[in-house]
Amino acid sequence: MRFVFRDGEGQWRNGWKALGAVLLTVVLGGGGLLLHGLLPTALRKAVPAPFVLFLAALLASFVCLRLERRSLASIGLSPGRRWGRDLGLGALGGIVLVVTVAGLVGGAGGFHLEWAEAASASVLVKAAWMMLGVALFEETLFHGYAFQRAIRGLGVRWAQVLLSVLFCLAHPFSSEMEASTKAVAMLSTFLAGWMLGLCYLRTGQIALPVGVHLGWNWMLGCLGFGVSGNDSKGFWTPVFHDRPEWFTGGRYGLEGSIGAVVVLGLAIVLLTRWKGFSPPETASHGAPEIGAEGRPETAAGSAA
Template sequence: MKSLFFNAENSLRNGWKILGYFFMTALFVVGLIFIRRMLPDTVRPFVPEVVLAFLGAFVPTWVCSRLERTSLAAQGFAISKASGRDFGLGLVGGAGLVGLTALGVWLLDGFHLVRTPDGAASNLLKGAGTMLAVALFEETLFHGYAFQRAIRGMGPLWSQLVFATIFALAHPFDPAMDGSVRVLAMLNIFLAGWMLGYCYLRTGRLALPIGVHMGWNWAQGSLGFGVSGNASKGWWTPVLHGKPTWLTGGDFGLEGSAISVLILALVVVGLARWKGERTHQELPTRATA
């Protein structure tokens, strides 16, 4: 029984740590959202669900780090000049990747943009806050404690494959979506998950993947495209020209476009060749079973 739960160093196996973390996160997220729904209608808008979801993933990270007698910085939550730089570069980089995708679709006569008449500035600010909370939640969940323990147990390659797959499957897809768009959307989100995993692996901090994730989503929403199938209202509104949905992504957004697949694939290859800072490699990437 000991070998099932503990390794040769008498430490709980990484697989059980990951399961425990996800179990705690599910309890916290569901519990916090349940409490929010019990609040008065006048209070509820000031407590966004996505912020509670982030807290629901962050608190178990703190609990697990305390149990292991490590710090939040060791889980990628370092607060430093380097983290600020990573976040800023990620924000610009994520927005730039969306810009390149939009440019490619536009050059192929996929759409044109028209200015949103009213409320654009407030929509942008609200979208920034929402997308930051989304990025914090999803990066904590998919590339924080659980991902890092998977690296210790399975190594980077298998961890990337498993968590990028989970990342893609965790995004909802409309059953009415065209089959080709569904395939492209799932492939895009899988590649995005792989890219964001590399962003952590190459820096040892979560600031870069959080910045890239926020910049990607915020830029899509600001241009008026759907964000993973969720409608948005930004500074502009895209008017599609009736081109195939595999090119434009249709209502799903640019994440359903073949252009995005090409760009993300090139970025993943580039990150695979970049050696990064390697600070995270102070931790074992392959623990004894």
Template sequence: MKAVFRDGEGHLRNGWKGLGFVVTSAIMAGILMWVWTLLPDAVQPFLPHSFFGFLGVLLVSLDFLYLEKQPLTSLGMSLDRRAGRDLGLGVVGGIVIVGMVALAGWAAGAYHLERAGNAQLASIVKAAWLMLGVGLFEEALFHGYLFQRAIRGLGTRWAQVVISLIFCLAHPFNTAMEVPTRIVAMVTTFLAGWMLGLCYLRTRHLALPVGVHMGWNWFLSVMGFGVSGKESRGWWTPVFEGRPEWVSGGAYGLEASIFCVVVLCVVIAALTRWKGSAAPETQALPRPEQAPALNG
């Protein structure tokens, strides 16, 4: 029984660490998001609930790292010039990726964009602030402690597979969607998780994936497309031309468009070839037998 929980060196297995992290993070984030509902209505828009979810994951990460006697920077979390640079590059990258998908759909005659009559700069800034919180929350949850312990336990490739699958299943897919559209949306979300994992692996920092995540979601909302099935209102409104949903993405958004699959495959191929700015993996991440034990 001991071998089930601990490895040959007596360390708690990384799988149990990851499971404990996910369960504890879900509880802590849920509690803090409930606290958010108690805030006055006038305050809630300035403190989106996604920031409370991120705070929950951050606190759990700090607790688990404390037990392992490791600093927060070991997860690729820091506030410095490099983080600001990677965050900015990521935002631009996310916007460019979504822009390429949107351009391909427009060229295929799937939709055209009309300027929204009630577009306001304040709503666009608010959307950016909201999407920053979403990026921080989801990247800290999926590509922080959990992803890095999965790498230690499974190796990089299998960790990418497992975390990308979890990332995909964590996103809601409306059962009312047409089956081809739902399949495309799930494939896209899996590929997006893989791309974001590569962003971390190439930099060993969460700033780049957070920026890409933020830029991706924000530009979708600015153009008026759905963001993972959630309705948004931006500067434009898409008017669909009757093409199949798996071409235009429909109400779900561009993430359900086959063009998104194509563009993400190209981006993943480019990131795979990119050497990045991270230290060699053998230096950046200790081997499983070198990892500190998780002792109470």
């Protein structure tokens, strides 16, 4: 039985470490949301729920890393000039990806955009703040401690598969969606998870995937599309033409369109070929150095 939980050196297996971090995040996040609900309305609006969940994931990561005598920098959480640069580049990349998807689907006759008279800059600023919290939470949860321990236990490829599947399953897919649309939406969400994992692997920092995630979600909202099925108010309102729902994404948003599958697939190919930024400050803390083919170059491949 001891072999199930610990490796030959008596250390906890990486799979249990990852699971422990996720469970601790769930417990802390649940408690945090309960306390968040007791705050005054003005304070709740200033600090949206996603930031509470991010703090829960951050604290869970901190606790797990302290048990290993490591720092948050070892999982790519080291704020600084480079972190800010990667965050900005990622946000720009996410915006470009959404605009490309919209261009493909709209250019093929899937929809046209109409100006939303009720739109305001303040709404979009608030949306950006909200989406920052969402991106910080989801990337810390899915591509932080748990992902990196999965890499050590399973290797990069299988860690990518596992966390991309979990990333997909964590997103809501309405039972009212057509089966074909749901299949396309799930595939594109899986590909998005894989792409975001590559963003970490190529930089050794969570900043780039946070930025891409932020830019993607925010731009969807700006264009008036649903964000993973959630309605949004932007500068425009999409008017869909007589095309299959799986082609445009419908109410679910562009993430449910075949255009998203094509663009995300291309992004994955480009990221796979990209050698990335050198992460010397994280390598010294034990983060796996990733080779050109996406495989760890260290010997940190202990059993899961």
